[in-house]
Amino acid sequence: MRRILVYGVTGSGKSTLAARLGVRLGLPYHSMDDLTWDPGWVPVGEELQRDRVRDVCATDDWVIDSAYGIWRDIPLARTDLVVGLDLPRWRSFGRLLRRTLVNVVRQRPLCNGNHETWRASFLSTESILVWHFKSFKRKRRRLRAWHADPSFPAEIVLLRSPREVERWLAGLPDRTPGADQA
Template identity: 35%
Template sequence: MQPVRRVMVVGGPGSGKSWLAGRLAAISGLPVYHMDQIHWQPGWVEREPLEKDLLTRMIHARPEWIFEGGHSRTYRDRANRADLLVWLDLPAGLRLRRILWRTLRHHGRSRPDLPEGCPEVLGRQTVDFLRFVWRTRETSRQAVRRIVDAPPPHLHLVHLRSPAEINHFLGGCRPWQGGTGLLMAGQDEA
């Protein structure tokens, strides 16, 4: 089997996409790209949708990547290029607690997966974001479900629903000895 060289990590806010992408990068040597760095500009200024489309497609075109995050308008393009789609489908309550925790942990600073100039602040913005996460918990799942229900034939799918499943998945990942890339449990060296 060929090593995985393009990994699409999706899931709702607070599901651990950035964390998982970092762990997979440490194992595989693949570069990580964060959708939040494309979505936001300094000062929490949102990019225009067409500019986000262009920037995501530029990453999709690269030979190797771990691309974590949303922008469902480009999910199909990303899935067509990816070798592996990892869907972190954790309960909304857990995700909301994680969002609050990361906001407190990074208060006054930008998280590593955000551009500089986007500091976490506990306030109205956080409350609005938590409401958004709750309100869109099912619609965001549906966007991923459309890919999972009709994936490109080459795409490996991993659907993880709990922290224990995530840890089990990571435990089965190892580096490809032929260079950058990832092998999963059950894969033999190519």
């Protein structure tokens, strides 16, 4: 496992799990939001996104936290493992709502120094909360189809609860710096 894609619905914990996997396995983690959003929430153009993702995926070792439709083909062509987070809607939306509230209140910087705002997060038809509802069924269907497809080009692990995530992570080799010292 040297090239890992963490995939799931919005709010399922992809970025958190991908970062943890990177640390645990000693692999570089790449936040896809950092590659697809510039400061000021300016979306990066499709060709530049593809170039940036292609550069990451051309390396031998990586963990990424998403696969947007306009460049999904790039990581899937090289992925060794897809870790699918297939959490129930109530769980993923609850996480997303809580995370968004904390980000807005604390003005926590996100990708490339961007911040979520009350207006954009709660009052906009383009908010991440609205996006969760627009994309949930489609992403879940895709994830389950990949898992059911015996010809899918990479190993796929489907995790359906935080407990399953923790159990699976605990079974992985620990290459965290200093882990062998314990």
